[in-house]
Amino acid sequence: MGLPDKPTAPAPTVAGTFALVSALALAAAALDADTSTPSEIAQTSAWIVGVGLVASLLLDLRDGIRNLIRTDIVLLLSLYGLILFERLQIDASFDLRNTAAAVLIGIHLVLWAFGGIAIGRHLSWVRPQIPETQTHHMLSIRWLIILMGTAFALAVLHIILSTKGNLYQIYEGLLSPRFSKPWARGRLGGWHTLLNELSLLFYLIPPLTALLIHRWKECRWSQRALAIFMCFFVFFEAFAGGTRNVFLTHLISFSAAYLLMCPVLTFKRLLVIGAGFAACASFATHHMLEFRQVGLRHYLTRSLYQTPDRDRLFVDDNLSSISKLSNAFPEPYPYLGWEIPVWAAVKPIPRALWPGKPDGLSISIEQALHGNDGYTIATTYIGEAYMAFGISGVIGFSLLFGSLAHSWTRWAGTRRHDVHIVIYASGFFTAAITMRSMIWTTTAMLPTIALIVGWHFYLRPRLEGNAPAPNIANAH
Helix, strand or coil: CCCCCCCCCCCCCHHHHHHHHHHHHHHHHHCCCCCCCHHHHHHHHHHHHHHHHHHHHHHHHHHCHHHHCCHHHHHHHHHHHHHCHHHCCCCHHHHHHCCHHHHHHHHHHHHHHHHHHHHHCCCCCCCCCCCCCCCCECCCHHHHHHHHHHHHHHHHHHHHHHHCCCHHHHHHHHHCCCCCCCCCCCCCCCHHHHHHHHHHHHHHHHHHHHHHHHCHHHCCHHHHHHHHHHHHHHHHHHHHHCCHHHHHHHHHHHHHHHHHHCCCCCHHHHHHHHHHHHHHHHHHHHHHHHHCCCCHHHHHHCCHHHCCCCCCCCCCCHHHHHHHHCCCCCCCCCCCCCHHHHHHHHCCCCCCCCCCCCCCCCCCHHHHHHCCCCCCCCCHHHHHHHHHHCHHHHHHHHHHHHHHHHHHHHHHCCCCEHHHHHHHHHHHHHHHHHHHCHHHHHHHCHHHHHHHHHHHHHHHHHHCCCCCCCCCCCCC
């Protein structure tokens, strides 16, 4: 397809939102706790919402392929993957852990969340930053390598310091269980763990690598080798660490940046990238779940990968946790109110700078569900919002996140510079992490904020006045 006369801002269509909301309403009407088992309730909802999401995406596709590279879509797909994807099949063990009445409440909270995001993404007070021309400005290869190398050096610093630069210890640490690595962060941070926060800059490496791939012929062999090494290390560190959302976020930001930089984005290319993403995600999420407690070395040397596969797909069993929260709040525990948003806001502040920083929530998810801590239970942001304000909290935060996602797309997703593409793609990390836990939202924003500050106060002033860089087309 050819270029429009003027660039347009990616945006959800009314028809797409109507299709999704209609599916949500149909799913709510189809639920019956009296005649259905918990897994049947979950499966019915998963299929109906899944079909609604696909229909919504197809309707949005009418405005061009690039219209699907939006932050609100990352929210919706992440939330579906975290909660409903694993419920597409019947699970007998799910019936043993839950009651139909509790799951019915949990599913309704999930449906309200999807509806809030779908509607909230139409509420934005940010004007699209659409340039007058379709000229795409590119950084020199030298500047891209400098930016990439600086982010990598700062991110890997805590690993080097914790092992005193011993390459063998780094190698052993990468293959060890995720909580026994030499550079693993403790529950409470101090000056000695402050550098761990710089590891967030790892999230800038995949989208920067995607930009370089499009200009591979311009790179010298040494620049290619350096870029490949840094990107491989980031992906391998995430994979060996066993934290699936980290690895998947790297895949998302890499894929998004690559697609945004395509001179001509065809449906065939979108399918190829999508199929590659799905294959990598499927392989990684299955094996990472198996070795994250024993370590990659033990998993490979003991040939544990040859053991029989799980009889079903497993993500995090978030729906069970969300459903059980309805029996804990508001009785016997009162809603936490603004305690959760405030904790999310102050979480990025290093304890080294604020020794009296609270240790966490007055009532943790683990305490509310099982009466003790010592392990982690995932409930996505839906469970946290319910703990804060009940169903009104789920609706309110969903509307807010939908609006913020669309505002980010309008502000950062329409610009015409390499750095803006990386900034926009890095925001997908925040979007995906927020769906898993809104307590980590402000922390997840730090790499993007660092890049924005670096661009405005360091890179851009040094590039102003230079001759225009080469152009690339920006087709739908």
